[in-house]
Amino acid sequence: MSALRVAVLGVGVMGSYHAEALAGRISHARVTVVSDADTARAERVAKSVDARVEADPFAAIAADDVDAVVIASPGPAHEAQVLACLDRRIPVLCEKPLTTDIATAYRIVQREAELDAPLVQLGFMRRFDAEYAGLRALVASGELGAPLLLHCVHRNPAQTDTFDSEMMMRDSVVHEADVARFLLGEEIVAVSVKRPQATSLAPTGVSDPMLVLMETASGRLVDVEIFVRTGVAYEVRTELVAEHGSAMIGLDQGLLVRRAGGAWGGQLAGGFVERFAAAYDTELHRWVQAARHGTIDGPGTWDGYAAVAVCEAGVEAVRSGERVPVRLGTRPVRVAA
Amino acid sequence: MSALRVAVLGVGVMGSYHAEALAGRISHARVTVVSDADTARAERVAKSVDARVEADPFAAIAADDVDAVVIASPGPAHEAQVLACLDRRIPVLCEKPLTTDIATAYRIVQREAELDAPLVQLGFMRRFDAEYAGLRALVASGELGAPLLLHCVHRNPAQTDTFDSEMMMRDSVVHEADVARFLLGEEIVAVSVKRPQATSLAPTGVSDPMLVLMETASGRLVDVEIFVRTGVAYEVRTELVAEHGSAMIGLDQGLLVRRAGGAWGGQLAGGFVERFAAAYDTELHRWVQAARHGTIDGPGTWDGYAAVAVCEAGVEAVRSGERVPVRLGTRPVRVAA
Amino acid sequence: MSALRVAVLGVGVMGSYHAEALAGRISHARVTVVSDADTARAERVAKSVDARVEADPFAAIAADDVDAVVIASPGPAHEAQVLACLDRRIPVLCEKPLTTDIATAYRIVQREAELDAPLVQLGFMRRFDAEYAGLRALVASGELGAPLLLHCVHRNPAQTDTFDSEMMMRDSVVHEADVARFLLGEEIVAVSVKRPQATSLAPTGVSDPMLVLMETASGRLVDVEIFVRTGVAYEVRTELVAEHGSAMIGLDQGLLVRRAGGAWGGQLAGGFVERFAAAYDTELHRWVQAARHGTIDGPGTWDGYAAVAVCEAGVEAVRSGERVPVRLGTRPVRVAA
Amino acid sequence: MSALRVAVLGVGVMGSYHAEALAGRISHARVTVVSDADTARAERVAKSVDARVEADPFAAIAADDVDAVVIASPGPAHEAQVLACLDRRIPVLCEKPLTTDIATAYRIVQREAELDAPLVQLGFMRRFDAEYAGLRALVASGELGAPLLLHCVHRNPAQTDTFDSEMMMRDSVVHEADVARFLLGEEIVAVSVKRPQATSLAPTGVSDPMLVLMETASGRLVDVEIFVRTGVAYEVRTELVAEHGSAMIGLDQGLLVRRAGGAWGGQLAGGFVERFAAAYDTELHRWVQAARHGTIDGPGTWDGYAAVAVCEAGVEAVRSGERVPVRLGTRPVRVAA
Structure with missing residues (x-):
């Protein structure tokens, strides 16, 4: 299944944060369209996430290359934008508030109920x-x-x-x-x-x-x-x-x-995967970004070599009970830190 | 730039964890080849990450659809696999140990130094x-x-x-x-x-x-x-x-x-983005996975509506100084929880 | 100046706790009189703190061998007891409540103000x-x-x-x-x-x-x-x-x-006296109680000797950089643990 | 049983701390004799704890009004002083070190063993x-x-x-x-x-x-x-x-x-006595010191009265479910804070 193509409506603090996450860190998604009343801001964010700008949010919602929509526009714009997404039956992630008053919020509840499909998720991230x-x-x-x-x-x-x-x-x-x-x-x-x-x-x-x-x-x-x-x-x-x-x-x-x-x-982490889950993901994320440019971004061969040398000495120290010197060769000048 | 195509050599605990992370959570990467001495295990992991199996790790390293290699095979296999990657000049993420003795580890350091390009990253995730x-x-x-x-x-x-x-x-x-x-x-x-x-x-x-x-x-x-x-x-x-x-x-x-x-x-988190960064990513990750199947995976319109209703009552309570009832309409039966 | 002679009125949980503290842990004070509506309880506590019983709390307040009064009787008894102490102008430690209603509490405030001397302390121990x-x-x-x-x-x-x-x-x-x-x-x-x-x-x-x-x-x-x-x-x-x-x-x-x-x-303790102040007092308290019976209650000479032996070895280890055995003589059988 | 009469030998940091504790905070003990090579210091401490000075520590050990001895003199003086106390068979609290070398420390162990009575306690306060x-x-x-x-x-x-x-x-x-x-x-x-x-x-x-x-x-x-x-x-x-x-x-x-x-x-305190044990003792200690001078040292009648007034309002608020004003009379000018 191909990546989800997302339109982001409103790219202030929250919308641009979501756009960058979708483009840079979240698998199986990419931002195809950005829309914002502030055109310069829309252009800036669109460029950074490799998307195009649609000035009209409803055009963005209707676009062929949009499978789902993140709504981070000002609250008063939410009702019409959410309803347009419901009309197209595409999934929405809508930042709070759903709408700015009870009556319109309830209309959305009812409209979604008529469709009999949960399509609108609210941004209660906690x-x-x-x-x-x-x-x-x-x-x-x-x-x-x-x-x-x-x-x-x-x-x-x-x-x-x-x-x-x-x-x-x-x-x-x-x-x-x-x-x-x-x-x-x-x-x-x-x-x-x-x-x-x-x-x-x-x-x-x-x-x-x-x-x-x-x-x-x-x-x-x-x-x-x-x-x-x-x-x-x-x-x-x-x-x-x-x-x-x-x-x-x-x-x-x-x-x-x-x-x-x-x-x-409290409760301690059960294992190293639980304890270091975020570190593993960060490691892979940074390595992937570097590898796409043919290099690495983390500890290198010298670090691996030094660790082997220390473990050798350590194993000998376990056996002998003595203090064992670590034997390291000369560090090649050209190897990256 | 297209996604990094990764071969994973060795899919025991660590290798399969990396394979699943690359396939499911890490942007701009996908697993194209899996190799493991245990063929059944290789097949199982390859299937789950939508990759193919190469029985021979060196064939995996040499494959046209491989841009970079994760080495999570047993330590004694590392030296030859890392050197083969260096020969092809493709980036490596090598789980510890680099190799199982000092002499071979140093040979890798020297070989990489000759290439004058940092290509081998070690899995010191801490x-x-x-x-x-x-x-x-x-x-x-x-x-x-x-x-x-x-x-x-x-x-x-x-x-x-x-x-x-x-x-x-x-x-x-x-x-x-x-x-x-x-x-x-x-x-x-x-x-x-x-x-x-x-x-x-x-x-x-x-x-x-x-x-x-x-x-x-x-x-x-x-x-x-x-x-x-x-x-x-x-x-x-x-x-x-x-x-x-x-x-x-x-x-x-x-x-x-x-x-x-x-x-x-210690130091408290400065803002909500720092405090809830992982929650935002999890929210987006789960929403993207659900949206690819045309649905959502989180709080829905009823939650958004109820929040609007509470805030309405709250604002009135701020103004009046009185206890204000929250006015909620009937919940439609069909709306998902 | 001689020890303060205290009458304790009411020896339920709180009163008996105070009586025992005054008799056993608080310097310059002793309990001379105990009074309680429950005569058996009064006798029991009086015996344990080496005091006598007065059935009538007002007789206790008026006694020649009473310099100050702890009031831990039921709340309804407080007003009259506190006023009697004020009449005799002797200091009071009164457990909460001062009295059971505002009017009587205010009368005590006024009575003490007329005397122009703070004599009644409340048991707000926090x-x-x-x-x-x-x-x-x-x-x-x-x-x-x-x-x-x-x-x-x-x-x-x-x-x-x-x-x-x-x-x-x-x-x-x-x-x-x-x-x-x-x-x-x-x-x-x-x-x-x-x-x-x-x-x-x-x-x-x-x-x-x-x-x-x-x-x-x-x-x-x-x-x-x-x-x-x-x-x-x-x-x-x-x-x-x-x-x-x-x-x-x-x-x-x-x-x-x-x-x-x-x-x-937070803030760490500045020095060993601050950190171990309670330990020093407990040490002295227990030693004094034991010494009054001609013995000790804590680490003994063997502990002191063993510490000297370890330090000797330690000092030699500092000098030599070697592992130094601790030389201990035979432990005499009769020395207390 | 009367109070333990203690001689304190050496009144540097530790000895003067012990002397003040014995005189001021520890029940059933008083300092009768102080000895220190620094006569001015001995006089100063003796005065503050209401004791007399003996220039010769052995005279102090032998004095009629001494039941037990605290040794806080320099380490080299310990051996002779401890042995003198053992000869008199009186209890000792000896600051570390017991003595400054193994041989002498062992002699003390043996001497005490001959007496078949534990008399020497070491100052390991932890x-x-x-x-x-x-x-x-x-x-x-x-x-x-x-x-x-x-x-x-x-x-x-x-x-x-x-x-x-x-x-x-x-x-x-x-x-x-x-x-x-x-x-x-x-x-x-x-x-x-x-x-x-x-x-x-x-x-x-x-x-x-x-x-x-x-x-x-x-x-x-x-x-x-x-x-x-x-x-x-x-x-x-x-x-x-x-x-x-x-x-x-x-x-x-x-x-x-x-x-x-x-x-x-960890484990929470089980009850208010455990949680506030030190506060209760401090309360009593300060009240006793003040009461010996005919006054108090803590919250007074106005505090007791105000608490009664708040509780009255609180009880009424429980019953009525309404906000209830606290009714306080005028505070008399003369009542101490």
Whole structure:
């Protein structure tokens, strides 16, 4: 089966990131068309991913060389673009929000239901994060019993002054809303917001930080600290409290569980493939890019030779119990580092 | 530029892992030829990666549809295979060991030097691991001053009984030998081995664990605990001790640094792209695989709609200060979960 | 100055703990009188701390051999006992609550103010915990800027069925109320409570867990998860979020700070006295108890001798660069382990 | 039984620390006599602990008002002082080293054996540290199987130039020698030392850091990094590697265990007494000192009153589900903070 030909609509931060990933790192896909209201930006990204520009996003959606569409355009453009993709029955990856109001979002749900085919995927990327997936698996295992509370922290180091309390809800807390639904497996039925004294760095009238309280259908509670001008870093933390224990992610220590009896801890990687999976992929990725130009990008023969020499000495040291010198020949001048 | 066509020689654990990565996850590469002394295994892997089998590895190396070669065959086969690749001047990714003795390893170094082109990359994957790369960058920054000691721990949960003390050196400690050279930037000049009382799980005559001491050209010391039957997990840990501080990786907490004055700690991710880079790639990877079959593999329109509904309620709660119910329409029966 | 002679009123869990500490571990104090409505319990504790029993707590307060009073009786008894101590102008350590209602508590405040002498200390022991004290010092240093939020978790492994939602407030959350006042340096002006779905282990009608929200005079927000039937352990955690960073205690990692620029970490002990202060005190405490009976309770001469022998060998090994055997004489049979 | 009357011989850093602890924090003991070759220092310390000075340490040992002796004098003075105490058959706490050479140390062992009474305790304080005691208990439980290796790190931020490689052995590594014997329960039979390139901060001829290797009677191996000029902090870390798991202390995270199957973690405190034991003692200690002067040293009636007021509001909020204001009266001006 040949590579998926993708049109990317909107190539701001998120869209250009997706375009580059599809072109450079994701197998079996390539970007064929780029569309953006900012033509210069469209040209720049298209060139870097070896695609062409379509000024009209609907022309991009309709193009013969497009099998699927990534929608990263501004929210108000989403409804029409998603519906056009549904009309062509091609798969979509749509960045949040699906649309900017409930009524239009529901129309898309209904339209897709009429087609009886799941075609539109939303860009809630946390569901693909190993820690969140691990936390959901833990919940599903039933080991901790029924979930009761979810404590969330969502912090950004800085935001522009136009990022007001409503945007904090629509752009930031929206991730926790999806995380809560993903982890608890039920709908959120009510929302309250507490607006404490704001940081002096917040623009006038903007409540930053806020505490958002969400209630689920079965009466569970989700609290979210949203604080987007901390000056510190991007911090995303989630703690699930259940009847027989709790589990936390986002403390740079993997999935930490606290269990009946007071034991707390995590789980070590089982093997070298799990531990170094990303390193293996990076190794192959860089080697492939270099090999396409007839060279390498990593440790070379001298490194392999030196390792053999050390192991020889080591094996002799195992046998003899003595300190054994490593015997290295002269390093040829021309061999690359 | 078209995709790199790769021959994979040897498809045991490591070779088949590489073959599947090249076929499924690594852009711009595909596996065209598979070769293995075990023909059934070769057939099985070739089928799964959509390649053909060449019984003779040298025929694979010489094939017209091969641009580069991954060598994951048994060590004794490496010398001839690497030299054949050098003769054809095509790039190689060779799993350790380069060869099984110093003399042949040095011959390869010399042969490549004559060609004046770096073509052979060694499979020391730790150099591509973010923690090791971060540790090397820290050393290079000079912030901690000159390195003095390297403490390494290398543990496996289990090994077969044939994995004796020599194999522990050649197969396991070889990674620490390369890590030491990579981090300290100099050659190892001598090796000693301490063989304490062995675990009762070790076969007779096998020293497991061992403490391996390596000295570098400038007199630095590297100690390595190698223990391959712990029953616990795969544990790889490295602590670098320098004149003005120390740094440790492998404790599931990223790169932890201890600095002048007694401060210890790490560094948080700067932004959502850094924090969720792997999640974004996984999201795209799974979406591309599904989209090639005309569907999706992730959160759908109902999830997008529910998020919009929660944000609507949230924005109203920000404005009103009240608890606001979330208004959700009926979920269409046919929409996929 | 001679030892403080203390009367302990109420010797349930807390009172008997205090009595034993005063008698056994706290210098310059002894328990002279014990009083409890449960006479047998009073006798038992009095005997163990070498004190006498007074059935009437007011007789205990008035006794000639009492310089100060610890009040650990049930809450309803506090008002009269504290006032009696104030009448005698002797110092009091009163376990929470001061009294069981606002009016009587305020009367005590006023009575003490008339005397113009601080005589009544409350048993909010967290103020004396190194982590809480460190967190307050960090706030006071101004390094993190103005505090904005306080997230608290207070969990107990189990409680009796009589421990209802009101007791969760009065007995458990009361500590967080004091911690908030201690850390933020201002009064709490309003309280709200969220009662999510309860754990199935909670008695009917009891909301366990709850989320308690407290607002301070300047508009800061304090949220407290109170959950007293977790089955896990005693968990007390506090995170302070300020304008330029955040700090957390209670994760078994000391005081962890997240600062501008994304650095996170803690502070190592400066010296061996700080690191081993508790060990030194335990050593002396146990040695004193043993020495009073003419013996020791710790490592003995053989341990001292063996250490000397190892150091001798070590010094020779430093000089010679060789492996040096440790020369130990025969161990006398009669020397204690 | 009356308080133990202690003579402290030598009041440098360690001796004066012990003297102050015995006088101020340790129950049932007081310092009656202080002796030091530096008379001014002896006077200063004696005054602060309310003791008298004896210029002659043997007079101090023989004094009527001395029940037991702390020896913190220079090492060469230990032999005679310990023997004098043995002659009087009074208990001793002797700082390391027992004596400065093997022969004299063995004479003390023999002399004490003749008396058939353990009277001399050595100042190996780590045995009283909760983490070391916990590690020993874990070993004793047999849960991890037979110990195989002990990795130790011992770092000081700075030392004087006179602190040479021999002193690093006698003054610093001596602690690890005792720790190894304590944890492994057997004697050390040989020592080797590796002297890598020294830090540029080390005086000429001083090997700092060093790697010390100790072998036990049954063939276990102990490695110790000793590094006394790190500029960082006091760092003491010990990892025990056993047949079925490993355990580490000294990472500011308590006792961390890695077990069969790959689980890693620690143990939370079971209850509030365990968690806040030190806080309770500090609270009582400070209250007793203040109460002896007729006052308090901690939270007062206003804090107790404010807590009652918050709890009242909280209880009402539990009942009503509403936000409830906290009703506080006017704070009397005279009440202490």
